[in-house]
Amino acid sequence: MSGWDRFATLATSFTHDELSYASATHAPADSPKDKDKETPILRIAGEARSRGYELVCVPLTTARWKERWADMCILAGEGGGGEGEREKTVEAERRAERWRMSPSFLREEVTMSRLDEAEGTIALISDWLQLDARDDWVRHDSEIALRQELAYASYLNIHTAILPPPRHRAHVTSYARAINACLKSVPYMQLSIRLPIYDPPSTSTSSVSTPQLVVSDLPVLPRKSKAKKAPEDELNATWEMWDIVRSVCDYNPRLTLTLDLTPPLPTTLGVLSKWTAEPVQHIFLPASTFIANTKGYPVLPKGTQSFVRQSMAHRPIIIMSDVRSGTHSKGGESAYSQYIRHLEKSSPVVQAALKAGTVENFAQGYQDYLQAPLQPLMDNLQSITYQTFERDPVKYRNYEEAIYNALVEWPASDRIVICVAGAGRGPLVARSLLAIQRSRRPAFVYAVEKNPNAFVTLQNRQEMEWGSGVQLIYGDMRSIEIPEQADILVSELLGSFGDNELSPECLDGAMRFLKADGISIPCSYTAHLAPLQSSKLFNETRMNKDPSKSAETPYVVMFQNVDILSADGGGLGGRCGPQTQECWEFEHPRKDGVVDDRGLPITNSHNTRSAKLTFHIPHAGVLHGLAGYFEAVLYKGVGLSIHPQHKDRVSKDMLSWFPLFFPFKDPLYLPSNSELQVSIWRLTNERQVWYEWYAESFLPVFSAPLPGGEDHKTPTSSHDPFFASTTTHVAVPSPLIDAVDSSFSPVSGGGGREEGGRGCS
């Protein structure tokens, strides 16, 4: 793996002791050219870079600052005592007030003062600050100190600051409020919340007892010596803290996470998978997290290993800390980095991304990017766009196979007529001819295309390649006539959600070309949904120009920073369906439809659909949208699928379609073990087709007495027969949404169609 395709960036963090030692042993640079050794920080940062770290993390402040702050802000808070005591307190309070009025550092209270020292440096904010202390004054003064530190870091042009973790669930809203205020007051800088993945107290790197122990009446960090494994609850609780912080900060894109992996992780991803949907920018890995392998070299525990491998997809900055203190007997400092590079190389996501021919490789650069939908009917596509899709190695192979099978199984006949409806630059015509050749059946191909530019390419290919076995017809399949009816109608009008590029409506028009006993390839397709969480996509949706409209249309997206919230089955009485659920189906030719004299449907009512799906949500999460997929049966056993659980069986490595993303305007919190009901409609009027979608969350409630209050009755019955007597309605989001106002006309020629983008364009 060469440098440019690395997924992880390595950083190392310095301790206060290392900085002190560097200062104490600092000798002025040997020559005036050694600019980068002029100060202790420059020297040790330079040394770290020469050992392969791309970034360094430096504590912004020194112990002197902590002493002064505690002296002012804790002593003043103490109060009481004798007269002398009292005078000292008043003096401390006076100093504190003067500081609050105009917060500033003394030189020896900060570690850096030069721009070159701060370059490429991540600042570690004082980790003893308690923005969520129980004590009002400690909270208040911690916030002033935090702003002071961030303002100083900003002065030094530092781009990223890592903030101390929230510690108290009860006061996390105060923590969150302070962070939000900082995001507003400090421009540009990324604020990254350091968050121990569970059990926060265990991970304090500060060896000195922290100020809170002086002031709090309650031991703030009640560290029980626990069993090693994190219970799921604790992992959930960590995420819940984060969820509150980022909600209060309104999903500010400058707010990121530094996941502190000090405690060992469980070996199954389960609840951990939700971190894939969060902006984890840094992973903090102290030497103490590593265990020694049989040879004494440092390796990570199994659960942490697989989590780090998985995280590579998000190209994290991995901060190695305390790696120069000789925690492990073998390998020295470089062993830790080498091990991380080993995990990177052996990460399945990295391997998939680097292997040619995979969707992951094909999609590089497109992850989580909201694509403007293609409109192949309204807009005439460019040749380059056709070319991109024609390169799909799987899609056309399956089409050929389907046509071949249909021909082979076709009853004896002198001449089988194939009609390609929407021929584009001709890939399906070519595949039809190959299938005819292989099947040795007598057949003739009509190719219908309405894009005048692509029609030139078709004429070219007919002359150069196809000859007399093919007849080209120029025009819209919904209005033209063809010389004779076909036995087999072949089309490729499918979108990421199946019907979302108006395949049903177009084929309604083309069915006039098909004999009564003819077949359509594809003969049916289904649309599928799963609920997802992704702060990334939520923010991308909001950043669209018109925020009120941006959440009202589905997008084509290659998912990465996304977590699917549902799990198979579950729920009370097992009424929840699988992780991904089918909404509806379309079949061609359609049965028993009433048509007008020209063979066209009178209205489009028969193409409306609706579905109500119930999902089991095992772990608490936030619903940001729905993932949409399709499956199609081309002919009997041959199909196409982007359904996450089926695609590898049906059409592995097919590249043409990324999933559809149906966004919600407002996030909806889903508790652990809740049920999510999703309603989705495919709607139509005389000009348009669009989707609307809606979600409700239900939490199973058990009959149990509620102590206290006048109201002892638990709501155990409901009107809803479906939900019988076991659930209560929990929360309703707002999004009922119209899609873009694209025009659609099933009877006249010039109409547009619904949003239809899919893969890369």
Add this chain to the structure above:
Amino acid sequence: MSGWDRFATLATSFTHDELSYASATHAPADSPKDKDKETPILRIAGEARSRGYELVCVPLTTARWKERWADMCILAGEGGGGEGEREKTVEAERRAERWRMSPSFLREEVTMSRLDEAEGTIALISDWLQLDARDDWVRHDSEIALRQELAYASYLNIHTAILPPPRHRAHVTSYARAINACLKSVPYMQLSIRLPIYDPPSTSTSSVSTPQLVVSDLPVLPRKSKAKKAPEDELNATWEMWDIVRSVCDYNPRLTLTLDLTPPLPTTLGVLSKWTAEPVQHIFLPASTFIANTKGYPVLPKGTQSFVRQSMAHRPIIIMSDVRSGTHSKGGESAYSQYIRHLEKSSPVVQAALKAGTVENFAQGYQDYLQAPLQPLMDNLQSITYQTFERDPVKYRNYEEAIYNALVEWPASDRIVICVAGAGRGPLVARSLLAIQRSRRPAFVYAVEKNPNAFVTLQNRQEMEWGSGVQLIYGDMRSIEIPEQADILVSELLGSFGDNELSPECLDGAMRFLKADGISIPCSYTAHLAPLQSSKLFNETRMNKDPSKSAETPYVVMFQNVDILSADGGGLGGRCGPQTQECWEFEHPRKDGVVDDRGLPITNSHNTRSAKLTFHIPHAGVLHGLAGYFEAVLYKGVGLSIHPQHKDRVSKDMLSWFPLFFPFKDPLYLPSNSELQVSIWRLTNERQVWYEWYAESFLPVFSAPLPGGEDHKTPTSSHDPFFASTTTHVAVPSPLIDAVDSSFSPVSGGGGREEGGRGCS
């Protein structure tokens, strides 16, 4: 009670039978002048008006329309059968398709066709339409029919249409989606959802069996013959249906409710009180709801009586139906209306509103109106504004009492010095003089005022009324000096939330005038909160010009269309506080504060506050904001209070302050028996003071096995010691909010202050 101050508007609805009878017996108008008798509808509407009804409700369509619709849309849906049967089905389907393409009525399918017939008429949409049928086609065609009916009503210039109720909890999202589409397609018209207050099936007025019974596989309206009383669950379920409909319709202000009170109501309001927060425009009361009193006259059951009395506050339209069929033996048709007028007259809210001197009377016209806050420090108030507040009969009486008590209890002294800080046009100066007179203590009054215009009035009053016992001082209390320090400092700087007009900051400046052992009137004040629901206030907040800003500032509001969601105590372990809870307190003079040479605080840090409150929510509801109140101790037992549970004891009929309303940007659904945690902060920097607030909902979770799914563990433990092992986090709203950017400067003279409006201005 004269006509103009009536609270209820009476309407009557006609049945199909009455309309048929009117048509059958219709004789052309006697003379050309009898324009209003030209058609049967005009005649019976005219007769109804002459009997005292201000409005009439008329079914928009006839039985003919229902027949045709069922013939097309139900027959076509049936399918199957023999060849002849099949042909009939195809023919029906063809007719249905032609109708769907271009929906229209035949003359005999509608009841009205002239503008004058529709004038003052509320249209009843076909009540057999099933927008939430199980059957896709019935739903689809019901929606087309609904749009057709609304379009026709709109053509006739009808302003209000009453829609059939949702019937299926499982498909209410489909119902809601259809209503939302209608709101968008029909401009101006009010759509009012008819909603039986519980158990929808019992209230169908249509005597013919409805189409759904033909198509649904499941009996849609399983009417059990129940005990008379509605269980709370059913009342909650009705509200839940409504909540989904209006949420999907995004709180469209043209969407209202027609509460159908056919079933008898429980006698305690309890869960019914939530309807006070909803846009109940009509109350539907059929004769069958009335019971006969001992004399045989119609009266309402107790529960319904008190609900109707309570509803008068919202000035409902009461629709009397079936009142001409002789249901009751005595009184005839007029007995029903007379009874409603009797309830109106005896309604406590009507009585309070009509009685001079009550807050309700004073506030007429101001209910639920978001007031632009007063800025008495930044803006110099107008004389008329002072006059309004000076008329408060209670506030100044209590001030005088407090000053009197303070004087009487004052230690022996030659001369007691009173300083009125912020004298305005002089009401507190006058009251001080009265108190001095009554107490017979030797005292002198300084009156400080910074409004140059009011200072002219003060000079006038000194010359005309006060004489030498008063010395006027012009200037800002935060910067001027006065000749001698005072024993008693009197001020009236309180806002609706106590400290929200910056009383703490102003008094910090004025404390320089007070002797070390002096007292301040008021000597302390507290701020209080309660969570509230109100679609009205939610919409009012959103309608402000800049929607992103409009939810970020508190407003002064006289609440009416509002329901307080909390109840006293309750919760697991009784950890929830009372319905209204105290946030924080300010005391004057402040103790042990560090000040600078001039006696002013160095920073404003000591005036920051924060509170975390836990409320018990007995019935499901939607949180739209917080109600803010204050209480003040003027001197010992004398105070001022707008706290809803205390105000009548402390300062009954005080008019000067309406409550403060802290809005939330996004509604938060609160389940029954949940707990609401509210965080609120009073924050400050060198220029400003503002509030931020945040709410989280928790639902108690019991340990019980969860059947099904891989995940059998109920989350029973949490990190949070406060919430111990019994709750799970349910939902997080977004609102963390800065108040308006008003400038505040505690040390210099020219600063502005925070929003400070309160009562009428």
